[in-house]
Amino acid sequence: MAGAVKNHGRRQTAATPRGIDEPPLLRWTLIVLAMGVALVFLLLPLVNVFAQALARGVRAYFAALTDPDSWSAIRLTLVVAAFTVPLNAVFGVAAAWAIAKFEFRGKSLLITLIDLPFSVSPVVSGLMFVILFGLQGYLGAGLDARDFKIIFATPGIVLATVFVTFPFVARELIPVMQAAGAEQEQAAMTLGASGWQTFWHVTLPSVKWGLLYGIILCNARAMGEFGAVFVVSGRVSGVTETLPLRVDKLYQEYNAVGAFAVASLLAVLALVTLGLKTFLEWRTQREYARGERITRGGAHP
Amino acid sequence: MSIALEQVSKRFGGVPAVNQVSFSVKEGELVALLGPSGGGKTTVLRMIAGLEMPTEGDLFIRGQRVNDLSVQQRNIGFVFQSYALFKNMNVFKNIAFGLRVKKWGKAAIAARVAELLELFGLGGLEQRYPHQLSGGQRQRVAIARALAPKPSVLLLDEPFGAVDAKIRQELREWLVRLHHELNVTTLFVTHDQEEAMEVANRIVIFSRGNLEQIGTPREVYEQPANEFVARFIGVMNVLDTEVRGGVARVGELSFPATGQPDGERMRIGFRPYAVQISTDLTQYHYRAVLRHTFFLGIMLRLELELSSGLTVRARMTKEEYAHLGLEDGREVSFQIRQYRVLARETAPLPPEVAVTYPTPPTIAEHI
Numbered sequence: 001m002a003g004a005v006k007n008h009g010r011r012q013t014a015a016t017p018r019g020i021d022e023p024p025l026l027r028w029t030l031i032v033l034a035m036g037v038a039l040v041f042l043l044l045p046l047v048n049v050f051a052q053a054l055a056r057g058v059r060a061y062f063a064a065l066t067d068p069d070s071w072s073a074i075r076l077t078l079v080v081a082a083f084t085v086p087l088n089a090v091f092g093v094a095a096a097w098a099i100a101k102f103e104f105r106g107k108s109l110l111i112t113l114i115d116l117p118f119s120v121s122p123v124v125s126g127l128m129f130v131i132l133f134g135l136q137g138y139l140g141a142g143l144d145a146r147d148f149k150i151i152f153a154t155p156g157i158v159l160a161t162v163f164v165t166f167p168f169v170a171r172e173l174i175p176v177m178q179a180a181g182a183e184q185e186q187a188a189m190t191l192g193a194s195g196w197q198t199f200w201h202v203t204l205p206s207v208k209w210g211l212l213y214g215i216i217l218c219n220a221r222a223m224g225e226f227g228a229v230f231v232v233s234g235r236v237s238g239v240t241e242t243l244p245l246r247v248d249k250l251y252q253e254y255n256a257v258g259a260f261a262v263a264s265l266l267a268v269l270a271l272v273t274l275g276l277k278t279f280l281e282w283r284t285q286r287e288y289a290r291g292e293r294i295t296r297g298g299a300h301p
Numbered sequence: 302m303s304i305a306l307e308q309v310s311k312r313f314g315g316v317p318a319v320n321q322v323s324f325s326v327k328e329g330e331l332v333a334l335l336g337p338s339g340g341g342k343t344t345v346l347r348m349i350a351g352l353e354m355p356t357e358g359d360l361f362i363r364g365q366r367v368n369d370l371s372v373q374q375r376n377i378g379f380v381f382q383s384y385a386l387f388k389n390m391n392v393f394k395n396i397a398f399g400l401r402v403k404k405w406g407k408a409a410i411a412a413r414v415a416e417l418l419e420l421f422g423l424g425g426l427e428q429r430y431p432h433q434l435s436g437g438q439r440q441r442v443a444i445a446r447a448l449a450p451k452p453s454v455l456l457l458d459e460p461f462g463a464v465d466a467k468i469r470q471e472l473r474e475w476l477v478r479l480h481h482e483l484n485v486t487t488l489f490v491t492h493d494q495e496e497a498m499e500v501a502n503r504i505v506i507f508s509r510g511n512l513e514q515i516g517t518p519r520e521v522y523e524q525p526a527n528e529f530v531a532r533f534i535g536v537m538n539v540l541d542t543e544v545r546g547g548v549a550r551v552g553e554l555s556f557p558a559t560g561q562p563d564g565e566r567m568r569i570g571f572r573p574y575a576v577q578i579s580t581d582l583t584q585y586h587y588r589a590v591l592r593h594t595f596f597l598g599i600m601l602r603l604e605l606e607l608s609s610g611l612t613v614r615a616r617m618t619k620e621e622y623a624h625l626g627l628e629d630g631r632e633v634s635f636q637i638r639q640y641r642v643l644a645r646e647t648a649p650l651p652p653e654v655a656v657t658y659p660t661p662p663t664i665a666e667h668i
Contacts, residue, residue: 183381183383183385184385184386184387184388186352186372186379186381186385187379187381187385187386187387187446188387188398188402189352189371189372189373190350190351190352190372190373190377190378190379190447191398191399191402191446191447191449191450192373192376192399192402192403192450193373193398193399193402194373194402197402201387201398201402202387202389205389206388206389
């Protein structure tokens with residue numbers, strides 16, 4: 001494969017000796033520049049996170065992580081993700097299903113709405129919920145009378161996070177479902193399968209990699225969300241503080257080791273996400289290539 | 302009656318796709334729904350399956366009105382043009398799917414699938430996935446899957462559309478044999494008249510959502526109900542003539558039109574086989590030059606050009622051609638034995654006119 005690509009390039013160079021090929025000097029300058037930027041602005045900070053976290057040794061690192069407030073932030077972050085990710089997976093599948101399989105009025109409106117969280121600043125998203133559910137908000141007083149707290153409590157954090165991470169699953173699934181078309185489902189129905197059986201045995205397996213990909217991105221964002229959570233949480237240490245908020249708080253308190261130790265957890269999450277993302281992309285690519293072969297009809301005997 | 306449609310119409314958002322269609326299919330028949338694309342034939346098939354709802358009219362399967370039955374309840378087998386095999390399931394699971402969702406026992410499923418694999422010549426492929434199969438194998442899996450739950454009718458949408466010409470022919474013959482063996486009522490959609498003529502017991506012809514004719518291949522060929530059918534089934538020469546003095550003329554050609562007023566336009570159609578050709582220039586009434594010969598296998602199609610520029614298509618066997626010693630560029634004489642007066646596209650056709658020519662002048666008379 002690589003050989004074929006190289007060959008192709010050489011043939012082009014031969015055909016256009018001084019044509020579209022850039023001079024080597026420019027080529028290398030650009031490559032070094034890009035690599036340098038990636039190194040300085042992306043890799044170095046990442047390495048620095050771990051370096052700073054471990055600056056006072058492994059013991060200090062684990063001490064910082066097991067600090068009760070940090071520990072509580074870890075737990076809260078996991079709780080928020082545990083609510084947010086399944087909710088958005090279900091919402092995302094439902095929305096993608098509706099968009100990919102049905103024709104209805106307001107479809108383009110729905111697509112725009114799904115993208116809304118991407119186009120609104122997270123801080124504004126958080127403020128929206130404060131205005132809605134806060135004590136001075138439209139629904140806040142009523143909720144407060146029933147002793148149900150949303151703002152400055154876990155439900156508010158979950159709500160804000162669900163809002164911000166809503167597009168990930170749906171966005172991933174819509175093209176996959178559209179590409180798969182409706183015929184396999186229709187075939188299942190003509191064979192007597194109910195809606196659930198069709199969904200479970202036919203639809204879900206055909207979109208599983210896309211769904212997983214969306215879930216992983218959604219999870220990464222849910223755990224890493226700062227702006228919206230910052231606004232709705234009230235930042236009570238040990239109560240409504242998530243990991244990103246905890247990092248900020250510790251840093252403001254000049255506790256570099258603590259801040260970087262907690263940050264290193266998020267960095268690890270990022271690395272795991274990146275790894276899984278690459279793996280899933282590779283899987284979908286393979287599946288796609290397979291699908292291509294099927295449609296071209298060139299199958300092995 | 303296995304399938305019956307009564308005054309069935311379908312409109313998509315006001316756009317009519319099928320208009321007031323009624324026909325019925327007997328138990329065990331193999332019927333083709335034939336027509337140009339956009340004719341409404343696939344919509345009819347999908348309405349029978351329950352994948353589309355008719356706007357008006359009633360659908361019956363084995364005497365039961367099925368309008369209000371869901372796809373699942375209709376007990377039909379449907380084969381999609383793209384086959385729509387389950388990509389994530391192997392051949393065994395694909396065929397077993399309809400049995401699994403109907404809660405058959407494990408042993409019964411295994412036995413039924415084994416029976417179908419055997420019948421369809423798919424033995425040994427049960428672990429393969431759809432992407433590991435050839436086009437023909439995929440189609441057989443799709444049909445086996447549709448037949449597994451023993452449907453009361455089998456519906457196929459363009460079954461030969463997705464395979465290349467060579468396999469097409471094999472598959473046609475195979476479908477006929479299969480139908481002969483299983484005797485399950487089968488409806489298939491096609492836009493290829495040759496395919497419909499070869500495979501089906503009866504053909505239902507659609508055009509622009511209307512049912513134009515239903516009949517055996519022979520009936521629709523020999524007694525087309527209207528001009529659309531006449532032109533769609535087989536090849537037809539169509540001439541636009543003008544009546545002058547009781548004779549309809551175009552170029553050198555003339556047809557009797559007694560009693561027709563002058564200036565009236567008359568459309569004349571005749572099949573290539575109705576054209577008789579001779580290399581003896583005095584034998585027949587008209588003269589032409591053989592412009593092109595198309596080799597279609599055993600039959601040849603000939604394109605004759607008249608001096609007025611008119612083109613007439615004729616056909617003959619290879620043997621006749623060789624016997625006459627024909628070749629492109631040669632001058633010939635010809636006559637038209639039978640023709641029809643064509644009316645509007647979908648108006649009923651008057652019967653065919655057999656032509657009796659006066660005895661051609663003999664060579665002796667010329668001398």
